[in-house]
Amino acid sequence: MKLFSKEQIYEGDKLTTERQKISSTDLMERAGTQIFNWIHMRMQGAQVPIHVFCGIGNNGGDGLVLARHLLTHGYNVITYIVNCSDKRSKDFLINYDRIKNVTKDWPVMLSCGADFSDVVIDERDIIVDAVFGIGLNRQPNEWVQELFQKWRASKAFTLSVDIPSGLYTDKPIEDENAVVHANYTLSFQSPKLIFFLPETSKFTVQWEALDIGIDRDYLMQTETEVELISKYEVLPLYKPREKFSHKGDFGHALVIGGSYGKIGAVNLASRATLSVGAGLVTAYIPRCGYHSMQASFPEAMVITDKDEENISEISYSIEPNVIGVGVGLGTAEKTVNALESFFKTNKTQLVIDADGLNILSKKKELLKLLPEQTVLTPHPKELERLVGEWSDDFDKLKKTKEFSKTYNVIVVIKGANTITVFGDKLYINTTGNPGMATAGTGDVLTGIITGLIAQGYEPLAATIFGVYLHGKSADISLEEYGYQSLIASHIIETLGEAYIDLFKQPEQEQQQQEQQEQNAQ
Structure with a gap:
């Protein structure tokens, strides 16, 4: 699976709207609907309170689409707008108007600097994090960080939309308190590199990629710097193997290593070499390991160094394919x-x-x-x-x-x-x-x-x-x-x-x- 960079994701979105003759709002509807489908399949109408927190950019717009579909399907939804800027995206505003048309309970406006006394979250509730997306380029302010800490303190199951809010796609974070700790992240089209790095993987316990219909030619033809390797790759x-193959067809490997007390390392490497399919394996070890190697792994051939305890000279007459x-x-x-x-x-x-x-x-x-x-x-x-x-x-x-x-x-x-x-x-x-x-x-x-x-x-x-x-x-x-x-x-x-x-x-x-x-x- 290809892992696309932030710039490639933006380009894919743009080309998709052009080639499929749809608007960016339509693409947002598609993304939010896929999140809804994922939740609906698992909850089947269960009346657990779902708190959907939306930023004022496109990630927040995705959250509003989700909240609207949850409401129209009878779920117990409380929608919040994390409002800490005057810069709202066009598609966010469109979906803000749409959600007001399906409910009398308009989204709760959380204005920058206000306390969170109206935000009551139980441990058995569900939090949907749709505050910041992949476009984030600076650390969230302290007020937003307090909100994230409130979520974490509640111990409620937290689902992030596309990426845990506060994470960057292409650089390290400055403060762990400024990042959402998600139990699950639903990432659009492909996961993000940061899901797999030691310092940032801890911010999402599990992830899943949702297909939102990005242009197939773009996905197939675009080269990425990162690939995720699974069985299908x-x-x-x-x-x-051919029916009439013989051991000479599968190569001769030489494993050089070992010292007094560490012959087992060569034994393991040699066994793995043959077990994965090499035709022949020879171990080159110090003399002290000869008997143990021959006795514990009879399938291997053994060459010993003249030194008793260490490799002192590497000399052999065989012609291995790999060492x-x-x-x-x-x-x-x-x-x-x-x-x-x-x-x-x-x-x-x-x-x-x-x-x-x-x-x-x-x-x-x-x-x-x-x-x-x-x-x-x-x-x-x-x-x-x-x-x-x-x-x-x-x-x-x-x-x-x-x-x-x-x-x-x-x-x-x-x-x-x-x-x-x-x-x-x-x-x-x-x-x-x-x-x-x-x-x-x-x-x-x-x-x-x-x-x-x-x-x-x-x-x-x-x-x-x-x-x-x-x-x-x-x-x-x-x-x-x-x-x-x-x-x-x-x-x-x-x-x-x-x-x-x-x-x-x-x-x-x-x-x-x-x-x-x-x-x-």
Whole structure:
């Protein structure tokens, strides 16, 4: 799914009205009606008090459309105008007149600076936030912030229209108290980038995109900087197997890593590499890990370094298609020297994780030696060592984009919504769960991406697909183990089910989702 910028949304609205020969008021009617349909389907006329708070711009106009439809369908609605400016949008004024024609109880006018003694909200009520939309460019004043805090203190279910009021689409917030904490956000046509960033995702617990009929050609033809990756985005990437295939058709991967006490990292990465579909995998480890590796993972071939406890020299006679390097590697001086020598001569596609990244961050001149589209999979601290400190999530993305373009590498920003960065493009993953916050899951991701590249997937496709499979496998494992008991090995064990899930029908997915939610509880 494409995630459109604020400017692209405005352009899409404008083109839609021109091409469909409708007015902006008609488009607003469409948007507000879709919000109403969503609520009506779930409430079926229930008489829970619904407090609709409308700003005086287009977001407020959407709220007025919603309130009018709720009133005409017999709902218990109280409509408020959050009036703190003389600048009202044309479509807001039109819909303000329309709502006055369907009720004797005109909207309650909340004038700037007045108290909120007339605003009584019970915990069992519903709040609809339609105060500010995507056009907000400055922090709401203290009076509006007090209103938002009153909502939060009420503990009533809060539904935001398009975006939680107080959030910007393209920059960080200044004060959390100036932002609505929404239980649910109904976003028009596509979600917003800020729903997926660590600093701002907390302002909406859940979101859903509503189709308001934006011009299809515009949606299809417009390139966006951000894409949201779900099953339907990765399914076209999948490479089916021919009947007469053999292991040589699916590549030979080399996993370099391990040190005394950390051979398990290579074991996990190697198992993931083979489990995701690579034909062959060889582990290159220090001598101390030979017996444990051969005994615990007999499907792998093993090459040992001459050193007992660390990698001291990277030398092999095989010809791998891809090399995953860094898991459990350590940063001993001889290991750093070995990796430096390796980078200077290597021409094979790379996936680099963990101490491989830490070594690169200390010797940044080595970054210029990496093959094009090398995949880097840092956790936040490793990313900071590579790109430098950032002031906020937008600054982090900016610095990572610049880093990616400078060295022509693919960067995986691991997190709740893992983001793959390549050049100016962002690919936001939708799978995964908090149970993945456990040792070894990063090693598994390295192995998955390595295994996909071994099979012939292009590095970017392998990364996007690999991140998706990694999270999906963890979601499937959650059914049996729950958040607390999920470990990295479980993710490897359910990779096959993650592949099978690609071809499940929607009703099967719904049943699986319900089962996951029950087990998580």
